[in-house]
Amino acid sequence: xxxxxxxxxxxxxxxxxxxxxxxxxxxxxxxxxxxxxxxxxxxxxxxxxxxxxxxxxxxxxxxxxxxxxxxxxxxxxxxxxxxxxxxxxxxxxxxxxxxxxxxxxxxxxxxxxxxxxxxxxxxxxxxxxxxxxxxxxxxxxxxxxxxxxxxxxxxxxxxxxxxxxxxxxxxxxxxxxxxxxxxxxxxxxxxxxxxxxxxxxxxxxxxxxxxxxxxxxxxxxxxxxxxxxxxxxxxxxxxxxxxxxxxxxxxxxxxxxxxxxxxxxxxxxxxxx
Amino acid sequence: xxxxxxxxxxxxxxxxxxxxxxxxxxxxxxxxxxxxxxxxxxxxxxxxxxxxxxxxxxxxxxxxxxxxxxxxxxxxxxxxxxxxxxxxxxxxxxxxxxxxxxxxxxxxxxxxxxxxxxxxxxxxxxxxxxxxxxxxxxxxxxxxxxxxxxxxxxxxxxxxxxxxxxxxxxxxxxxxxxxxxxxxxxx
Numbered sequence: 001x002x003x004x005x006x007x008x009x010x011x012x013x014x015x016x017x018x019x020x021x022x023x024x025x026x027x028x029x030x031x032x033x034x035x036x037x038x039x040x041x042x043x044x045x046x047x048x049x050x051x052x053x054x055x056x057x058x059x060x061x062x063x064x065x066x067x068x069x070x071x072x073x074x075x076x077x078x079x080x081x082x083x084x085x086x087x088x089x090x091x092x093x094x095x096x097x098x099x100x101x102x103x104x105x106x107x108x109x110x111x112x113x114x115x116x117x118x119x120x121x122x123x124x125x126x127x128x129x130x131x132x133x134x135x136x137x138x139x140x141x142x143x144x145x146x147x148x149x150x151x152x153x154x155x156x157x158x159x160x161x162x163x164x165x166x167x168x169x170x171x172x173x174x175x176x177x178x179x180x181x182x183x184x185x186x187x188x189x190x191x192x193x194x195x196x197x198x199x200x201x202x203x204x205x206x207x208x209x210x211x212x213x214x215x216x217x218x219x220x221x222x223x224x225x226x227x228x229x230x231x232x233x234x235x236x237x238x239x240x241x242x243x244x245x246x247x248x249x250x251x252x253x254x255x256x257x258x259x260x261x262x263x264x265x266x267x268x269x270x271x272x273x
Numbered sequence: 274x275x276x277x278x279x280x281x282x283x284x285x286x287x288x289x290x291x292x293x294x295x296x297x298x299x300x301x302x303x304x305x306x307x308x309x310x311x312x313x314x315x316x317x318x319x320x321x322x323x324x325x326x327x328x329x330x331x332x333x334x335x336x337x338x339x340x341x342x343x344x345x346x347x348x349x350x351x352x353x354x355x356x357x358x359x360x361x362x363x364x365x366x367x368x369x370x371x372x373x374x375x376x377x378x379x380x381x382x383x384x385x386x387x388x389x390x391x392x393x394x395x396x397x398x399x400x401x402x403x404x405x406x407x408x409x410x411x412x413x414x415x416x417x418x419x420x421x422x423x424x425x426x427x428x429x430x431x432x433x434x435x436x437x438x439x440x441x442x443x444x445x446x447x448x449x450x451x452x453x454x455x456x457x458x459x460x
Contacts, residue, residue, distance in 0.1 A: 007359075029356075029358065029364045029366075030358055030359060031356035031357065031358050031359075031364050031384045031387070031388075032356060032364060032366045032368065034384075034387065035356070035368070035380070035383070035384065036368075073367055073368070074367060074368070074369050074370075075367065079352075080352075081315070164315075215367045218337045218353075218364065218365050218366060218367075219366065222338060247336065247337055247350060247353060247365050248337065249336075252338075
């Protein structure tokens with residue numbers, strides 16, 4: 001049960017993290033942050049969030065591990081296969097009209113969905129003229145994404161997703177298996193640039209034809225959602241495409257009138273001006 | 274009226290159990306119900322459409338940031354955890370699976386306790402794992418009401434049984450009796 005005091009302690013902890021390290025979790029949805037902090041409190045045997053704040057301020061290593069706990073999101077290759085199907089049928093024809101294609105994948109976590117995009121682009125004959133900028137707040141997950149190494153045990157599930165997503169080849173074309181892991185093919189990696197970017201505090205990252213940011217906004221409160229959607233609007237070219245997660249919408253935001261639905265059900269939007 | 278919300282967790286055997294429960298709930302049933310039914314990651318909103326067709330309440334898949342309203346049943350979407358914020362709005366996350374499940378019953382229940390304290394009713398029906406047992410323990414500790422389907426007559430008894438290993442639930446009942454109890458205490 002959360003008491004008033006405990007909530008105050010959490011507010012102080014998040015403020016301390018921001019003041020000391022610049023990571024801003026003050027506008028994240030509370031319930032999820034609280035759950036993650038509670039797990040950390042239990043696993044680190046600390047008596048309170050005030051004690052955690054002290055440790056955060058004086059032990060960088062502890063902060064680093066807490067940051068990972070607060071920011072890691074789990075994903076999978078071709079998560080929501082129908083989304084990738086819609087990209088192929090409705091968005092690829094738009095992308096084909098550009099000589100060079102810049103894609104910004106914001107909040108890419110460990111990279112599964114970025115490689116999915118690279119595979120899709122290759123099958124549509126677009127990878128050679130594309131560049132994908134994949135960013136995340138967390139440098140540790142970015143390092144993992146860059147390696148492109150995934151557990152072999154996941155491949156069965158990913159292969160099913162790939163096929164449901166309209167994949168035209170054998171999924172095994174895209175990785176090399178060794179022991180209990182697979183490594184993604186170099187020709188995919190060559191088209192991805194991984195960089196650290198914090199949506200809560202950093203500005204425009206690039207001028208993109210397509211921005212993909214899926215299941216990141218659900219972690220933010222309304223205010224931060226609006227700020228980030230504004231950032232996306234400013235980072236897109238005219239008529240650029242914005243793809244959100246299947247439970248995210250632009251409808252109730254400050255920017256509802258700046259976009260039209262391209263594929264409503266899959267939350268794919270087009271910027272109109 | 275003491276109670277402000279009901280959280281309900283169900284897994285294997287759920288469709289049949291939910292059918293019995295919702296056909297026996299009064300049309301005038303007022304307080305919101307938040308429901309986790311374990312389902313396959315690719316499932317659509319079939320369950321919401323089905324339950325809406327058998328009762329008079331509004332039944333829908335939960336949207337993020339949505340304000341919780343009376344006379345409404347919110348179902349956790351496939352492949353998302355459902356959580357309740359202190360301001361009684363809904364959050365969805367793609368956090369790690371809990372008890373091999375996303376949505377997880379424990380995740381919903383534990384956040385519901387933070388939001389509703391003792392004004393919460395927790396219900397666990399048929400199911401094959403132990404998701405929800407920790408959440409029920411939290412509800413009990415906070416002073417809320419805990420109800421489980423009688424494991425002896427549940428299609429799959431493990432889930433309600435797992436609750437009894439942690440706490441003594443306030444009520445152990447058949448589905449029809451659960452509906453009757455809810456009808457009587459939430460008018």
